[in-house]
Amino acid sequence: MAKSALLVMxxxxxxxxxFDGDPAYLPRLRGAVDAARAAGTPVIHVVVGFRAGHPEVSPRNKAFGRIAGAVAEGAARGFAPGDPGAAIHPDVAPLDGEIVVTKKRVSAFAGSDLDMVLRAQGVDSLVLAGIATSGVVLSTLRQAADLDFRLTVLEDGCLDGDPEVHRVLTGKVFPGQAEVVRIEEWAAGLSPSA
Incomplete structure (x- = not known):
């Protein structure tokens, strides 16, 4: 029997x-988290995080190199220990016992133990949500597909700074490797845990 987990990334x-252009995003996402918990579907939180001093970040990495540069100039803490900006938003914060996975790059699998955690829990199906559609969601979907997970993307559980990019990915690209549904539809198909 298939076992799913919701990744909130x-x-x-x-x-x-x-990404403050959609004030309804966090309440929608909270609805997905609540529905998963009520159905007994594990909720796994994925965050980006680095050690103090960012030794994992190469200056050749265009995206993450900028973060390390800003930290070096004192302009940011850059998702390192003690950085309040690295905290999971309180609207979807993990409950005691929920797994939090720390990644080092864009994909939820990159530099993390996510695959090991999923395999140990017997998870073979992933439901993806997070920020940004063109970042963590796209990268994680591609890698998860290559690892043979069944995939669902919560179209309105993802957010991107470019609505057109979001539309193309969820409407044209993702359906080649995942079922793409809205949160309400996905939640309606869940069975409450006993």
Missing amino acids: DVQQDIVGR
Whole structure:
């Protein structure tokens, strides 16, 4: 029998703050989290995080190299220990006992123990949500597909700074490897846990 997990990815304070164009996003996502918990579907939170001093970040990495540079200039803490911006947004914060996986790059699998955690829990199906559609969701979907997970993307559980990019990915690209549904439809198909 298939066992699913909901991945809530990169919904961290500083990241949410960059994508404030949809005030209904967090309440929708909270609805997905609540539905998963009520059905007994594991909720796994994925965050980006680095050690103090960012030794994992190469200056050749265009995206993460900028973060390390800003930290070096004192302009940011850059998702390192003690950075309040690295905290999971309180609207979807993990409950005691929920797994939090820390990644080092864009994909939820990159530099993390996510695959090991999923395999140990017997999870073979993933439901993806997070910020941004063109970042963590796209990268994680591609890698998870290559690892033979069954995939569902919560179209309105993902957010991107470019609505057209979001539309193309969820409407044209993702359906080649995943079922793409809205949160309400996905939640309606869940069975409550006994």
